[in-house]
Amino acid sequence: MALQPAAGARDLNPGQVERNRRLCQQLAAVYRLWGYQEVAPPAIERLDTLQARGGGPQAEVVRLAAEEPLGLRPELTAPIARAACTRLAARPRPLRLWAEGATFRTFVGDGGGQRISEQLQSGVELLGVPSAAADAELLRLLLACTETLGLRGRHQPLLLVGHHGVLSALLDRVPAAERTACRQALTNFDPLALAALPLPGHEVDQLLVLLRLRGEPAQVIDKLQQQLGPLALLEDLAQTLQLVEAAAQRLGVGIQLDPSFQPQFNYYDGLVFKLVCQGEAAPVEIASGGRYDGLVARFSLDPDAAAGVGFGFRIEEIRDLLDSGEGPGPSQGPLLLAYGQASQLPAALERLEALHRSGLAAELLPDPCADAQQAEALARTRGNQAVEWLG
C-alpha cells in the first residue's frame, strides 16, 4: 500500500494549515473592507465552462471519469464568472466577489507519469465594470492586500504590468500570418524565435527593441505613445497606473510596465499583472490577475455589457516567502494540563473545561504523569506554550 500522497499532491502539517488560514483571513478582511462578498465556487466544473477560458488545448485540466465531461478547476475565475452570469445574473453590477480554495492542475512529470498539483488560492473578481476604473480599484486592492500580508523591503515586491490591447496594437504592423508566432515569441521572452520570423530585418530589429522595452510606467508610456500615437487604451492605462503609483510607493511596491509581458492564462484580454517578490534564491510569483471581458461574454446573455477583472494570491508561495529566513516562532500550541494521580482525572477534565470557558486553548495529558518536570519536558516536545500541573 502506498503511504505517500498522490504524485504532486501535498499533505500539510498543522503549522502550515494554521499559517495558510491566517493569510487567507488577513486577505479576506481586506476584501470585505472593499465591499467584496464571499462565494464558494465548486471544485468540479463542466469541461465546457473550463474550456470557455479559450485558447489551445486544456492540457492542464484534471479530467474526471464521469458520465459527462467534467474537470477540477485549475483556477477560480472561470467558475465565478459562470456563476456571476447565471445564478447571480440578476444582481446589480458592479458585482464584487471573493473566494478562496484549492485549485488543481495536471502535468506530465519528468518520469513520464501524470502529476497533479494542488494550490491554495485566494482572490477577488469585480464584474460588470468595463471602464478602467475597475482596473485601478483592483490594483489598489492588490496593494492594500500586500500591506496586510506584511511584505518587507527584503522581499522587493514588484508589480509587473502588461496590457493585451497595447501589445495587439504594437503587433498591428506585423503581417497577420506572423502575428500569433510573434506574440508568442515576445511573451515567452524568445529573441531567437523573433529573429527566425520571416520578416524584414528592420521589423525584426523593432521587435527585439520591443522585447527590451520595460521600466518605470511614465517613461514606457511615453515611448509607446511615440510608436502608437494617441490611443484611448494607452491613455486609460496611463491613468490607471497614475492612480496606483502613490499607494505603491508608500508600500514599497515597485511598478514596472512591460508591454511584452503576458501571464500564462490566455483568457486575459486587457490589463494583465503579476506581483513578484524576491525569495531567498529565486523570484517568487505571489499573485496574478487581469481583465477578462471576453471570458464573461462567453457566459453572458448580453455579451456587449460583459466585463470582469480579478486577481488571485498563491497562498502557499506567500507562506513560504514570509517564513523563509526566519527561525521557528515562539510555541503557539495549547496549554498542557497534566496530573499526577489516576483519581485526579475528573478534576482535570473539570479544570480543562474551565480553561476553555475562559477562552484559553488547553489540552489534556490523558494519563497520569510522574511529576511536573516530566510534564514540562513533554510540553516542550509537543510545542505547548505552557503547562498547568495538578499535583
Added chain:
Amino acid sequence: MITVALAKGALLKDSVRRFAAAGLDFSPLLDDDNRQLMVPSPCGTARALLVRNADVPVYVAYGQAQLGVVGDDVLREHRLPVAPLLDLGFGGCRMAVAVKASSGYRRASDLPAHCRVASKFVRCAEAFFDQLDLPVELIHLTGSVELGPITGMSEAIVDLVATGRTLRDNGLVAIEDLFTSTARLIGHPIALRLDHGSLQTIVDQIATAAPAARPPVPA
C-alpha cells in the same frame, strides 16, 4: 549575485570562454583537479553551477540560475519554460535517425509502421514520427542506444550525431536528420523581466564577442 548554470562535458570549455568575454571568470571549472560544483567569479558578482547537461534548464526554469548554457537538443527534449537568448554556435551536432547499415532503409519513412525506435530523446523522436504520420513504438534508453538495432531490440534509433564515428564503429548509418543542435544561452523569463541591466549586459557582451551568436539587438 548572478548565478549561471553550466553543463559538464563537451560544452563546458566553450561556455567558460564565452562568459570570460563578459568579464566572468569561471576557469577553475576547467581545472582537472576541481571538485567544486559551485564556483564564484573573482569579481564577486556571479557564480557558476556545474551541473549535468539535462539539468541546466531545470536550474534556470526554477530560477536558481538566471542564465545557463545548454544544447538545443536538451531544450527541445525537456521543453521547460526558459528563455532562449542566443545561439552560441558551438557544440554542433545533429539529431538523427540511424539504422543498421545492412538494413536497407534509406529514409525514416521507409521504416515499417509500428516498428521499435530506441532513444534517449523520446519527445523529439515522438514529434518527428508524428510529423511523418508513422506510428512507432518508442523505447526510452538512457545511453548506448546504438545497441538497440545491434541486439535487434529496435529497428532504428534517434540520437545525437557529432562526427558519426560511434555509428560507424557499431555498424549503423544515419538516414535522416531531425534537426541540428548548437549551444544556447538561456535565461529565466521572470528574472530577465525583473533585470535592471546586469543580466542583459552579460547577454550583450557574449553576443558581441561571438558574432555567430544571434540575435544582436539594436541599441
